[in-house]
Amino acid sequence: MTPRTSTRTLLWALLTSIVVLYAFPFAYLILTSLKLPTDAIAVPPTVLPKAWSLENYGTALATPGVIPSFINSTSTAVISTVLSVLLAVPAAYGITRYGTVSGRIFIMLALVTRMVPPVAIGVPLVTLMSTAGITDTPTALALAHTTISLPLSIWLMASFFEAVPPSLEEAAVVDGCTRLQALVRIVVPVVGGGIAVTAIFAFLASWNEFLFALLLTAVRAQTTPIVIANFQTQYGLQWGPMTALATLYSVPVVLFTLLLQRRIVAGMTLGAVKG
Amino acid sequence: MLNRFCKRGGSFHGHYDKVSGALLTSLDMQAYVCANVFAQQRFGVHRMSPRLMGEGTMPHNSGLSRRDLLKWTGASGLAVLATACGAGGTTSGSGAGGAKALSVLVEAGGKAELTKIAEAFTAKTGAKVTFIELPYDGLFNRLSGELSSGTLSFDVAALDAIWLTAFAGAVRPLTELFTADVKADLFPALVTEAQVGGTFVGMPVWTNAEILFYRKDLFEDADEQAAFKKKYGHELVPPTTWEQFNDAAAFFTRGGKLYGTDVKGAVETEWLAHILQAGSPGVVLDASGQVIIDNEQHLKALTFYSDLNNKLKVSPPGAAQLDWAGAQNLFNQGKTAMMRFWAHAFPLIPKDSPVYGKVGAAPMIGGAAGVAGIPGPWYLSVPKATKQADLATEFVKFAYDNNAMAIESSLGLAARKSAFEQYADKPGYEHFKPLLETLNATATKPRPATAKWQQIVDTVLIPTLQQSLNPNADYTGLLAAAKDKVQSLAQ
Structure with a gap:
């Protein structure tokens, strides 16, 4: 075995170990969801089910509030993602293309919401949403989630716009486009992959968020992370249904990620400009 | 990690990235990595070039002025907000x-x-x-x-x-x-x-309280009763005292297949119940707020509780980490003969459990002061700020x-006592009489009325209990150290 081969083997072993380490909790979650309810809480726990069963899924889906919570999670994440992208694209474009002092200050201040603990923002948000009369709605929660995802979205989009040479827009202008047309018809399609990346991170941030959902929702807008947590009560842990619902809740976001992953790769390989 | 990536990338812009790198989560970092890869792959440049810092911007003579961009941005934002707000609804308050x-x-x-x-x-x-x-x-x-x-x-x-x-x-x-x-x-x-x-x-x-769950099939077995009497000189009955509990626990501990009872190191209320059974005027604090965690009764209770694991060895391994759910599972799997547990769990034994239909309920065991438990009630309160x-x-x-x-x-x-009494004689509610006896016991007392209680539990009581579940533990020393910690918290 040559030194190069042995290094490669070692690297593969290391990579495999890391993947197993990261993937094991999720694999264990899925396997637990497929155990019988009594096996799911056995002491000591087992990795593989003694008998395979979908009973936990039935129990989870029959729990009141589960289906509405999926709808709430989806609508909240969609609203938050749309808001983040629609606000981040022009904001980031303006900051990168005009390069003003105020723009530079703005992009730094945009990170303020990430400098403080979320709970410090959450309590005032409760009062604000209540004053606005939108408490316990997906809109209120989506606005709260936008405070998390918008700064990141602006920074991300700024970096994507940075990567687009100004000559591309200048060429478009020479060809008769206005600045707005150049932005909409030339720049935005070029950074489509970047918008997809920004959207997926905004969506993930909202989909997985727990604290604001806890503080800002009550009945009508309760999202699935809260419903999952409700399976652990003072009087017992319904481990089986909890893992089943967590698995179900993971499916859309895994699919979404895989779907946009392809879009991102495609975006990176097309290459509108040869460097 | 971000900084290392940046160095490899070549021209990651220092100041912004130090700030953002410190603030962003791993999820954010993945996004930044994607962004940088995008920039490198697509345009052969690295993101966050000096242009973001205000250098090399496009000329402002191509149709979209800064004012136009602001208008466009503001209009988009307002439109989205208006749409989003419309998607919501009114809050509850009145029907x-x-x-x-x-x-x-x-x-x-x-x-x-x-x-x-x-x-x-x-x-x-x-x-x-x-x-x-x-x-x-x-x-x-x-x-x-x-x-x-x-x-x-x-x-x-x-x-x-x-x-x-x-x-x-x-x-x-x-x-x-x-x-x-x-x-x-x-x-x-x-x-x-x-x-x-x-x-x-x-x-x-x-309200709830811990009572004693025991395996009726074992305690009522004639052979077991005879063997027990021969070994200990008294009848095998559901224990009412610490001594009887120790004997029964030792008797049913059988080479790893069955243990006499469990010892839970991850939760504190069982130890607290034993403190009251020993006759302490309160748990951790007395009525005047003085710290009494190092008094004689606290020490006796800790010795009784931890010695089940340390000396008698009548509990399954891993006591320091065992919590309610774990103890309940062990009992429902038939691995322990007795369990001190919250009464509500009595009718919740699964039908597919090997002990289903074989479990009896008795009042919580008693010490020098008799039976005692820690009540676990919930209260309905009305906030001052409600409009209704x-x-x-x-x-x-x-x-x-x-x-x-x-x-x-x-x-x-x-x-209410009357509510429990109304059901106590009905089938399926055999745990109500033991619960009533435990809650009515004169030694049963609530936990101290202090806003710091949860903090005391998390930072002092559970760590102390876990450290005591060691064969070489110095119970007196642990309680003395616990007293200092509680006093500093109470201040």
Whole structure:
């Protein structure tokens, strides 16, 4: 075995170990969801089910509030993602293309919401949403989630716009486009992959968020992370249904990620400009 | 990691990235990595070039002025916000058409206790009752946030007994509901615990306490009884004292297949119950707030509890990490012969469990001061800031008046003595008489009324208990150290 081969083997072993380490909790979650309810809480726990069963899924889906919570999670994440992208694209474009002092200050201040603990923002948000009369709605929660995802979205989009040479827009202008047309018809399609990346991170941030959902929702807008947590009560842990619902809740976001992953790769390989 | 990536990337811009790198989460970092890869792959440049810092911007002569961009941005933002706001709806508070409505904040496990009561309340008053159901830890955060801000999403809250002191200033006094008849029908510890500074701030709605679960099939087996009597010189019966408990636990510990009992190091209430059984005037703190965690009774209780694991070795391995769920599973799997556990679990033994139909219930064991337990009640309180104080108070009174309805729930608990007594002789409620005896015992007392209680539990009691579950543990030294910690917390 040559030194190069042995290094490669070692690297593969290391990579495999890391993947197993990261993937094991999720694999264990899925396997637990497929155990019988009594096996799911056995002491000591087992990795593989003694008998395979979908009973936990039935129990989870029959729990009141589960289906509405999926709808709430989806609508909240969609609203938050749309808001983040629609606000981040022009904001980031303006900051990168005009390069003003105020723009530079703005992009730094945009990170303020990430400098403080979320709970410090959450309590005032409760009062604000209540004053606005939108408490316990997906809109209120989506606005709260936008405070998390918008700064990141602006920074991300700024970096994507940075990567687009100004000559591309200048060429478009020479060809008769206005600045707005150049932005909409030339720049935005070029950074489509970047918008997809920004959207997926905004969506993930909202989909997985727990604290604001806890503080800002009550009945009508309760999202699935809260419903999952409700399976652990003072009087017992319904481990089986909890893992089943967590698995179900993971499916859309895994699919979404895989779907946009392809879009991102495609975006990176097309290459509108040869460097 | 981000910085390393940046160096490899070549021209990652220092200042912004130091700031953002320190603030962003791993999720954010993945996004940044994607962004940089995108830039490199697509345009052969690295993101965050000096242009972002204000250098090399495009000329401003190509049709879209800064003002236009601002207009366009603002219009987009407003349009999205308007659309998003339209997607919402109105908040609750009163029902449609001005009908009465009430929101009740409750821990997920306790919702069932109030469901039938709420339905009956709606039938009687026409007021729709909506439950806001949250996980235990989240409930405390929600209560803290809303009660401190005064912006409420609920009119009634179900509070764990240990939170009453912390939230007493934000809830309405309910003293007028505590008539002599009401107090006489509640367990003494619950009446004590309902008061903060002499004012009643919550009405008990259900309570629990640890009782003794034992394997009837083992305790009533003639061969086991004969062998036990021959070995210990007294009858094999469900234990009522520490000594009987030790003997039975040792007798049923059989080479790893069966253990006499469990010892839970991850939860504290069992040790606290033993402290009261030993005759302590209180647990951790006395009535005047003095720290008594190093008194003789605390030491006796810790010795009794930890020696089950350290010296008698009658409990399964891993005691220091064992919590309620783990202990319940061990018993339901037939791995322990006895379990001190919350009474509500008695009817919840799964039908596919090997011990289903073979379990008996007895009062909590007793020490020098007799039987004692730590009550685990929940109280209904009405926040001062609610706009529906009268309706909320009416609901609290209705819940007390119809307390027996809670027994028909999946949790099957109530707060009134009369409610428990009404069911005690019915099949399936064999655990009620032991529960009544435990809750009525003179040594049974509530946990101290201090807003720091949860902090004391998490940072002192459980660590002390876990350290004591070691064959070489110095119980006296551990309690002395615990006293210092509690005193510093209390200050």
